[in-house]
Each structure stands twice: as C-alpha cells, then as structure tokens.
Amino acid sequence: MLCQSCNEREANVHITKIINGVKTEMHLCDECAKAMHGEKVGLGYEMGMPLSFQNILDGFVEMMGGFPQSIIGEKTCPLCKMTFEDFRRNGRIGCDECYKTFKDEMIPLIRRIHGNIQHNGKLPRRTGGILKYKRDIDRLKDELKNAVSKEEFERAAKIRDEIKELEMKLKEEENRG
Incomplete structure (x- = not known):
C-alpha cells in the first residue's frame, strides 16, 4: 500500500482514529510520518515519541473535555x-495520600481505561471459595434486579433459586472455616 501523503513510498505507519464511532485510518511512509513530528495524532500520541501511559492518560482527559482549571x-x-x-503532567502519583486527594478526578x-474501578483479580484456591460465592451472589442479585425490571419472571425465579443455592454453599x- 502506498503512503496516503506522498503516494510514492510504501506505507508502514498505520494510524487508526475512532472518534464518536467514526473510524478514520491513515497509512503513511516513515518519512511522511516523521514530517508530522509534533503534530498530535489520536490520543495525545505525538509522532516520533514513544507511546506511554502519560500520552494515553492525556488523550482520555482530552476526550472527556479536560479537567476544570480550578482543579488543576x-x-x-x-x-x-x-x-x-x-499528576496530569507525569502520570504518576506521589504517595498513597494522593489517591485520596485526587480520588474524584x-x-x-x-x-x-479499565472499564471498572473495582479490581476482580484471581482468588486463592484455599481461601477463595467464600469470596467467589460472595461475588457470584452479588452478580446474580444484579441479574435478578435486571430480570425483574424487564418482567422476565421465569428467568428471575431461576436466578433466585441459584442465589439460594449459593447462599447455602456459602454458609x-x-x-x-
């Protein structure tokens, strides 16, 4: 594929942007990509600079409309x-108190970035049973509320029975232990 900028050299830099569900792709050669140095492309990524967490963080902040000046x-x-x-500039927290101070932001x-703010990692085999049951019960309770709100009462009854069974196993x- 030829470079979309110069139409002479082989494109080996591929940039994909998705903004409000609209996908745009650019295919550039090394020279044209280097010529764009300093011009922001995508999520705060500048051509010629290594992709870092800070660049991604800046991009998300930019997509959200930035932070109010009063906070900054x-x-x-x-x-x-x-x-x-x-924090915004270097993407790193200074101490554990920073998490409390900047929590709202x-x-x-x-x-x-992660899709959730609660970590649901692996559970230890020996002590993980109780936590697993509790997580499953919480998940099923959410499903039960959803089923009842959609008036799917047969499904809700099955979920209720699963919850009772898991609660017995939990006890x-x-x-x-």
Whole structure:
C-alpha cells in the first residue's frame, strides 16, 4: 500500500482514529510520518515519541473535555505537596495520600481505561471459595434486579433459586472455616 501523503513510498505507519464511532485510518511512509513530528495524532500520541501511559492518560482527559482549571490550579496533596497538574503532567502519583486527594478526578479516568474501578483479580484456591460465592451472589442479585425490571419472571425465579443455592454453599464454607 502506498503512503496516503506522498503516494510514492510504501506505507508502514498505520494510524487508526475512532472518534464518536467514526473510524478514520491513515497509512503513511516513515518519512511522511516523521514530517508530522509534533503534530498530535489520536490520543495525545505525538509522532516520533514513544507511546506511554502519560500520552494515553492525556488523550482520555482530552476526550472527556479536560479537567476544570480550578482543579488543576488548586488541588495539592497535603502529604507530598504534589499538585494535580504534576499528576496530569507525569502520570504518576506521589504517595498513597494522593489517591485520596485526587480520588474524584481519578475515578472517571480509571473507569474509562479499565472499564471498572473495582479490581476482580484471581482468588486463592484455599481461601477463595467464600469470596467467589460472595461475588457470584452479588452478580446474580444484579441479574435478578435486571430480570425483574424487564418482567422476565421465569428467568428471575431461576436466578433466585441459584442465589439460594449459593447462599447455602456459602454458609457451609463459612462453617468449615
């Protein structure tokens, strides 16, 4: 495929942008891509610079409409004195207190990047049974609410029975431990 800019050399840099569901692709050769150096492409990624978490973070913030100037200029961690602007610039937190200080600004970013703000990693085999049952029960309760709101009562009855069964297993597991 030829470069879409010069139409002379082979394109080996491929850039895909999806904005509001509209996909745009650019296919460039090395020279044309280097000529774009300094011009932002996509999520805050600048051609010629390595892709970093900070570039991605800046892109998400940009997509969300940026942070209000009042947050950027005023918020400071009381422990390490890091400002929100410092966090925004380098993409790193200074200390554990920063998580509390900048919580309101970080939650939407984390949710957007990871899809959730609660970590649901692997469970240990020995002690994970109780946690697994609790997670499954919580998940099924959400499904039950959804089924009832959609008036899917047969499905809701099956889910209710599954919840009762898991609750019994959970009690057995707790009594064993």
